Amino acid sequence: MxxxxxxxxxxxxxxxxxxxxxxxxxxxxxxxxxxxxxxxxxxxxxxxxxxxxxxxxxxxxxxxxxxxxxxxxxxxxxxxxxxxxxxxxxxxxxxxxxxxxxxxxxxxxxxxxxxxxxxxxxxxxxxxxxxxxxxxDPSEEPDAPPSGEAIAIMNERRSRLHAALAALPAEQAHIIELFYFEEHPQSEIARMLGVPLGTVKSRVRLAVQRLRAELEDLGS
Structure with a gap:
């Protein structure tokens, strides 16, 4: 065996x-x-x-x-x-x-x-x-595929936005990224960068003004 x-x-x-x-x-x-x-x-x-x-x-x-x-x-x-x-x-x-x-x-x-x-x-x-x-939740369902025209418009707006952001002074572009994309409060941004709150507010305001001037022809 x-x-x-x-x-x-x-x-x-x-x-x-x-x-x-x-x-x-x-x-x-x-x-x-x-x-x-x-x-x-x-x-x-x-x-x-x-x-x-x-x-x-x-x-x-x-x-x-x-x-x-x-x-x-x-x-x-x-x-x-x-x-x-x-x-x-x-x-x-x-x-x-x-x-x-x-x-x-x-x-x-x-x-x-x-x-x-x-x-x-x-x-x-x-x-x-x-x-x-x-x-x-219907809000979490994927959107319907956009039309070719809509895609072309979105691509143009995206390209224009990136170009406008790239044209900003570096300190303004960085604050726009922290404030709008990462949603940090301005007081927190001031602490992160070690600058006065008034400086942060001024840079945000100037950056937004420049972006609006560059992109005003795109509408809403």
Whole structure:
């Protein structure tokens, strides 16, 4: 009689999961030294380094700056503290995975990152509603595909807006990004940049005036 041979199953760890776990741990440790400000050009450069060379240092810098901001945004739109932290981590990990798909001509780095976080939350809400048998919120349903004419108009407006933003002085463009895209209060922006509140208000006002002058022919 042939004796039974004992076998042992060895689990092979998922390399991507291990790598992302290490990235998450390393990046979380950098939160204490997060830069007070990160310009759109600097964020774009970090994403490009991630896409081209999988630069972990670049990812750590991006994570340190955007993690608390994405988390705060998630809290503002109704996520729980634990959920906000989870969404922020996953959004930044998706930046790592999809860095090569980022197009700075289509959106600022901050806009791209916040849209990733928003879509994650919408997907989660949809999944929970499907599991529980609830109807979806119509506001979260995708819009009907735009017509060719609408796409052409949107592309022209997007191109004009990016050109107008690029023509602003760097300090005005940075404040517009913080105020309108990242939704920081002006008092917080003043603390972040180490400038008087009056300076922030003045730069926002001047930037808006210049943008209106450049884009007034586009209408509403």
């Amino acid at each position: 042939i004796g039974a041979v004992a076998t042992q199953t060895v689990e092979i760890p998922d390399r991507r999961a291990v790598a992302e776990s290490r990235l998450r741990e390393a990046s979380t440790m950098t939160l204490r030294t997060a830069p007070a400000a990160l310009s759109s050009a600097e964020a774009t450069s970090l994403i490009r380094r991630i896409a081209e060379t999988q630069d972990r240092g670049a990812f750590a810098a991006l994570f340190a700056y955007y993690f608390p901001r994405v988390k705060a945004y998630m809290l503002r739109v109704g996520a729980s503290p634990a959920g906000a932290e989870e969404f922020a981590q996953e959004a930044l990990l998706r930046v790592w995975r999809k860095a090569d798909s980022f197009d700075p001509r289509a959106a600022a780095a901050s806009t791209w990152i916040f849209v990733i976080a928003r879509n994650l939350r919408i997907d989660r809400l949809r999944g929970e509603r499907n599991i529980d048998g609830f109807e979806r």
